[in-house]
Amino acid sequence: MILNGSLNGNSMNAVALKMLLGDRAKYLGLVFGVTFATLLMAQQVSIFVGIMSRTANAITSVREADVWVMDPRVRYVDEVEPMRDVELSRVRSVPGVDWAVPFYKGLSTIRLADGLTQQVQLIGVDDVSLIGLCDDMLSGRRDAIRDPQSAIMDRNGFLFVWPEGDFQNSRTFELNDNRLRIRGVCNEKPTFLTFPILYVTYQTAMEITPPQRKKMPFIVVKARDGVTAEALATRIAHTTGLQALTAPQFRWRSINYYLERTGIPINFGITIALGAIIGAAITAQTFYIFVVENLKQFAAMKAVGVTNGQLLRMVLLQASVVGSMGYGLGMGATALFFFATKNQPALQGFQLYAQVMAGTAVSIAIIILGSILFSLRKVFRLDPAVVFRG
Amino acid sequence: MSDVSLRHVSKSFAAGDGQVQVLHDVSTDIRLGELTMLVGPSGCGKTTLISILSGILSASAGEIELLGHSLTQMNDRKKVMFRRKNIGFIFQQYNLLPALTAAENAGMPLMASGLSMQKASQRACELLDAVGMSDHVNKLPRQLSGGQQQRVAIARALVHSPRLIVCDEPTAALDAASGKGVMDILRQIASTPERGVIVVTHDNRIYSHADRILEMSDGRLIGDHAPDAFIHKE
Numbered sequence: 001m002i003l004n005g006s007l008n009g010n011s012m013n014a015v016a017l018k019m020l021l022g023d024r025a026k027y028l029g030l031v032f033g034v035t036f037a038t039l040l041m042a043q044q045v046s047i048f049v050g051i052m053s054r055t056a057n058a059i060t061s062v063r064e065a066d067v068w069v070m071d072p073r074v075r076y077v078d079e080v081e082p083m084r085d086v087e088l089s090r091v092r093s094v095p096g097v098d099w100a101v102p103f104y105k106g107l108s109t110i111r112l113a114d115g116l117t118q119q120v121q122l123i124g125v126d127d128v129s130l131i132g133l134c135d136d137m138l139s140g141r142r143d144a145i146r147d148p149q150s151a152i153m154d155r156n157g158f159l160f161v162w163p164e165g166d167f168q169n170s171r172t173f174e175l176n177d178n179r180l181r182i183r184g185v186c187n188e189k190p191t192f193l194t195f196p197i198l199y200v201t202y203q204t205a206m207e208i209t210p211p212q213r214k215k216m217p218f219i220v221v222k223a224r225d226g227v228t229a230e231a232l233a234t235r236i237a238h239t240t241g242l243q244a245l246t247a248p249q250f251r252w253r254s255i256n257y258y259l260e261r262t263g264i265p266i267n268f269g270i271t272i273a274l275g276a277i278i279g280a281a282i283t284a285q286t287f288y289i290f291v292v293e294n295l296k297q298f299a300a301m302k303a304v305g306v307t308n309g310q311l312l313r314m315v316l317l318q319a320s321v322v323g324s325m326g327y328g329l330g331m332g333a334t335a336l337f338f339f340a341t342k343n344q345p346a347l348q349g350f351q352l353y354a355q356v357m358a359g360t361a362v363s364i365a366i367i368i369l370g371s372i373l374f375s376l377r378k379v380f381r382l383d384p385a386v387v388f389r390g
Numbered sequence: 391m392s393d394v395s396l397r398h399v400s401k402s403f404a405a406g407d408g409q410v411q412v413l414h415d416v417s418t419d420i421r422l423g424e425l426t427m428l429v430g431p432s433g434c435g436k437t438t439l440i441s442i443l444s445g446i447l448s449a450s451a452g453e454i455e456l457l458g459h460s461l462t463q464m465n466d467r468k469k470v471m472f473r474r475k476n477i478g479f480i481f482q483q484y485n486l487l488p489a490l491t492a493a494e495n496a497g498m499p500l501m502a503s504g505l506s507m508q509k510a511s512q513r514a515c516e517l518l519d520a521v522g523m524s525d526h527v528n529k530l531p532r533q534l535s536g537g538q539q540q541r542v543a544i545a546r547a548l549v550h551s552p553r554l555i556v557c558d559e560p561t562a563a564l565d566a567a568s569g570k571g572v573m574d575i576l577r578q579i580a581s582t583p584e585r586g587v588i589v590v591t592h593d594n595r596i597y598s599h600a601d602r603i604l605e606m607s608d609g610r611l612i613g614d615h616a617p618d619a620f621i622h623k624e
């Protein structure tokens with residue numbers, strides 16, 4: 001019986017492929033349906049994941065930090081509740097802390113030479129360690145930031161403010177009546193707020209921002225070897241009464257904040273859901289129609305002695321050919337889209353994630369299997385006697 | 391012992407709330423080595439009867455014995471296996487797969503039972519040759535005339551050397567000359583003692599090809615004639 005089955009495989013598989021490829025137009029229609037569904041799902045989900053992870057780029061870009069310490073009222077990374085300077089030494093004295101440095105993050109307005117103003121995201125990094133300063137320099141040196149009145153700007157921001165580019169030409173501008181000069185341009189992933197990112201030292205940030213009693217928004221902490229970030233965060237929170245989160249915790253908290261509080265995810269969710277439903281409907285319908293249109297042929301085969309098991313294998317083979325062709329083309333198209341747009345600031349950093357590819361593959365497979373099982377019921381119940389009817 | 395025996399066979403279909411009875415207590419014997427025709431007005435139950443006696447439809451009541459096996463006692467899978475081995479079908483609508491060549495179509499029953507496409511097509515070519523189609527083995531159905539397609543279907547019905555060939559209106563879609571050609575082939579098959587042919591027809595032009603004519607009306611068998619007598623009676 002097993003031998004019989006495997007023998008059946010060969011020739012009936014060939015028949016299945018001939019049936020499928022025999023009608024070019026229908027075959028291309030099927031493949032196109034799956035391609036379209038794949039593209040729709042993979043592209044929309046990737047953009048959504050990209051936008052949501054942008055909300056946390058400000059956190060992930062400080063690669064060295066294990067733990068973020070902030071005021072207990074802070075709910076996400078773009079919210080600022082400054083702390084007193086003394087908190088820094090309190091955090092430094094918690095056992096298990098390797099180092100702890102201040103990290104400034106806030107919105108400011110710069111005034112350009114021609115009098116125009118532009119809002120920027122001001123980042124102040126620890127003067128000594130430069131922790132939090134991006135390290136992919138496109139022009140200039142990182143340590144130039146330590147010179148007085150010096151700043152570094154991210155590439156997208158620079159091009160937004162000075163569209164003519166020309167990174168070497170050092171630009172000057174004013175920030176709260178302080179004159180600053182761009183000493184370098186670096187490549188950094190855009191953040192959710194999309195304002196140009198302006199890096200200065202923490203010291204400079206303190207000097208150029210308005211005087212206040214409390215000015216330190218964040219402390220970033222490295223854990224000693226052998227101390228887990230979770231344990232350290234708990235200990236810092238316990239001893240200082242501040243809020244201390246591991247980098248992944250803080251990231252997810254920020255992402256969740258945007259997920260819950262803004263309309264973007266809901267709108268995107270609706271788009272994705274619609275995409276998935278439309279994609280599923282197209283795929284399911286094309287497969288259903290394919291099977292139903294061939295019902296007469298299946299009935300004829302049943303009458304001359306082809307078993308339900310053989311028909312099942314034939315349809316599964318047809319489905320997997322169409323499914324993998326369509327999926328491959330759809331993924332190719334999605335990858336091409338992200339490749340073609342990789343230098344567009346609006347889409348920069350968006351990519352086809354392996355998880356999205358896998359998830360789309362699973363969804364497409366489920367949709368295809370579901371729709372062929374649904375239509376195969378018709379084939380299985382098919383009374384071969386229908387072949388006698390006209 | 392007869393080769394095909396029907397005893398008190400009835401068949402009802404669900405229709406709306408109730409049931410319609412299409413076959414009423416049909417009993418008869420059919421012998422191999424003969425061409426048996428089944429005739430009668432449209433809707434009298436001819437197709438239903440041959441579907442039952444070839445195992446593609448189950449009877450509501452009665453006993454069917456086919457080549458020494460009781461069809462009534464077989465499950466669906468056994469019936470498929472039995473058909474695959476013992477029965478060849480010829481339909482009014484040919485029912486060829488449009489994507490397969492004449493040879494591949496004719497080889498289908500062999501492929502279903504495990505032969506490679508190449509071997510099945512080879513054997514099919516011999517039969518296509520026998521039905522005068524040797525020039526068309528690699529053509530697709532849409533490149534063939536109706537009569538040629540029906541010949542491919544005949545080759546398909548014969549390729550696995552079945553003992554019983556069941557045909558439903560094999561000439562209805564054909565012109566007189568092609569119809570006669572098809573009947574000549576069936577006639578020849580039925581002249582070997584180990585093979586039987588059953589032909590359902592409306593077509594009085596072909597009655598003379600029969601060895602025996604069973605007449606049906608309204609779900610019952612009402613006559614069992616020699617062809618000469620029947621043609622005169624018409």
Ligand SMILES: Nc1ncnc2c1ncn2[C@@H]1O[C@H](COP(=O)(O)OP(=O)(O)OP(=O)(O)O)[C@@H](O)[C@H]1O
Binds near residue numbers: 404435436
């Ligand atoms: N699956 C079915 N469900 C309900 N009624 C059916 C079914 N199959 C056949 N019938 C009915 O059974 C009766 C006999 O049908 P059948 O097809 O056997 O007739 P026939 O003698 O072959 O007619 P024709 O010469 O027109 O082909 C008809 O009234 C038909 O409507």
Ligand SMILES: [Mg+2]
Binds near residue numbers: 436437438558
């Ligand atoms: Mg009929």
